Amino acid sequence: MNSEHEQQKKEVKFLDDSPVSNDELKLHKNIANTIKKIIDLTKESNKKIIGLFGPWGSGKSTVVEILKNDLGKDKVFIFNSWSHRGDFLKRAFLLEMAKSFNITKEKYVNKENNNKELTIEKILTRKLIDKSIKPTINLEFPTALLSIIILLAIIITAISKIIDFLIIPYIPISWIDSLSNIIDNKIIIVGIVGLILSYFALKPFVEFYFLKQVDITESHLTKENLEFTNYDYGKYLNYILKKAKEKNKLSKSNPFIIVFDNLDRVDDETVLNTLSMIQLTNEVIEKSSFNIYFLIPIDKERLEKTIKTIIAGDSNNKEEKEKFAKDFLEKIFPYKVNIPNIIHSDWRKFFSKKIQEAFDFSLKKDDIYFIRRIFENSIIKSKEKNLTPREIKSFINSLVENYLYWENFKYKPNIKLQSLYVTLNNYFSKDFKEYIAGNLDSNNNKELNNIVGIAKEEYLEKEIKESLLKQYFKVEEIYVLFIEQSIQAIDDEKLENLKNIVNLFEDKYKIEQLFYEVWKQKDELRKDINLLLKFYKAVKEIDIYDKEIDIYNKYRCKISQFLKEIINNVNTFSKLKEPNIDKLIDILNNNDEIKTLFLEKSIEIITEVSEEKESNGT
Secondary structure, three states, rough: OOHHHHHHHOOOOOOOOOOOOOOHHHOHEEEHHHHHHHHHOOOOOOOOOOEEEEOOOOHHHHHHHHHHHHHHHHEEEEEEEOOOOOOOOOHHHHHHHHHHHHOOOOEEEEEOEEEEEEEEEEEOOOEEEEEEEOOOOOOOOOHHHHHHHHHHHHOOOOHHHHHHHHHHHHHHHHHHHHHHHHHHHHHHHHHHHHHHHHHHHHHHHHHOOOOOOOOEEEEEEEEOOOOOHHHHOOOOHHHHHHHHHHHOOOOOOOOOEEEEOOHHHOOOHHHHHHHHHHHHHHHHHHHHHHEEEEEEOOOHHHHHHHHHHHHHOOOOOOOHHHHHHHHHHHHHHHEEOOOOOOOOHHOOOOOHHHHHHHOOOOOOOOHHHHHHHHHHHHHOOOOOOOOOOHHHHHHHHHHHHHHHHOOOOOOOOOOOHHHHHHHHHHOOOHHHHHHHHHOOOOHHHHHHHHHHHHHHHHOOOOHHHHHHHEEEEEEEEOOOHHHHHHHHHHOOOOOOOOHHHHHHOOOOOHHHHHHHHHHHHHOOOOOHHHHHHHHHHHHHHOOOHHHHHOHHHHHHHHHHHHHHHHHHOOHHHHHOOOHHHHHHHHHHHOOOHHHHHHHHHHHHHHHHHHHHHOOOOO
16 A cells, blocks of 8 residues: 555656746747847847736746747846845846856956956955055155255264264374365265255155155045946946957847846836836947847736836826826837737647646546636636646646645545645635635635536535535544534534534544544533433434434433433432423433433432421421
């Protein structure tokens, strides 16, 4: 048995929702070809922005994959907006583009920072920049000259004193006389030359000590504006395009497509900021003459809602907002391609193929047909879901998940009824919850009634209800769900409610189990004559003979035994309430042994009461 379960585990698998270049619906290939034709016909156009409109999950990313496969991966650059939510948009876009061209390590000469060389990657990612400041010191000539003369006089005086006391005493007098003659003749020339040389030699010294100004390079970190200005963005974009051309990644003849993917998943502000950046990028590229196109896959309805809410939010006129949104889209997207609803394609064949893949081709054709009908009727009536390739895969994956939960259970639901549960839970969750809470009465909900009606063509209503309850509450035996309700129905003497619960079960074994669980409250039954008599009435009067079981005869002896114990206990017996006397009389009329015991105990009680009154003189 275990080996069989292990084999079943290997048979099912989840479907991958990643975009593929294989057009299984024979629809997305045609969309991709349309986009390629637009590119061929608009080479001379200045504005090359194409809108790819379709609801979430309609296959927009699949169209992009087909384009990559047809044009070449190096001809399509995809910027994933969802992955960069929260990032600085312009920086993130330029960095991803540089990565796609493999030029992040290229050097960029920053002329605004002393011609410092930085890599493209560092420019686009850093949050702080080095700034070097070299102060220029300009002293007026008279000031510098006077300072040097004073300094020179001090130096000469100091040297003269040193010569007089340390050198002259040791030099012969004849040498001193000869040296004096030479100095006297050339003192003026030497003085002038010395003064000039001193000016250039001593000027830095004077600047430092006398003016307290130091010739240094002041280096510190300055916080940069974290997002680029439009000017900086255009400057770095042009540099990236230039380097890409040098590396033969771009040319002015061959088309290159920039895709802004997953815009459906980001917030409204990011969507509008992205559109603004696309406009700016297009303006920069227009001047470069590169044949670059922008492809924007997005849900048109969502985009229109964003425009109406944020841009046209001040207007209270609905028609004005509609017109504004339409005009805005026309201006942004000169070329538009729509992905149609796949309901007009051969989606049923796609559905059958995918569910066979998920269940390893182990499902019968009849099973697949049933499941597809349930799904089709639900998706058409659902107010929240659209029929898309992703929705088909999502439904099948939900069915796989439910199947995996039940595969090791002995009494697992049928795969068809599993598909019914998954459908109701996925597409009518709120109504389905009310449906479950109302003991599965679908008559009040037309849509649910139509879906359940498909299952009624093959299954009894009781089977359907039991299966749905089992799957909703994740219990193998549903009788455990109704133990408390059954006890309450017996205590309140609402036998109609108890009958409704019992009628949910087709299997008599489960009914017996339900009453057994109720009877397990026997400690309370022993102590409470009223509850015991209510239980007696319930098992006697409830109509379950069509299930070939006799609950009354099954519990008759046990009830009698408990009743004997209660009658023998005056305190417990005395708690009998008037509404339950008729139930007790019914038992007495049908059980002579209990009737005799009751009479004996009654006489005993009456005698004791009489004697007590006599002793009290009353």
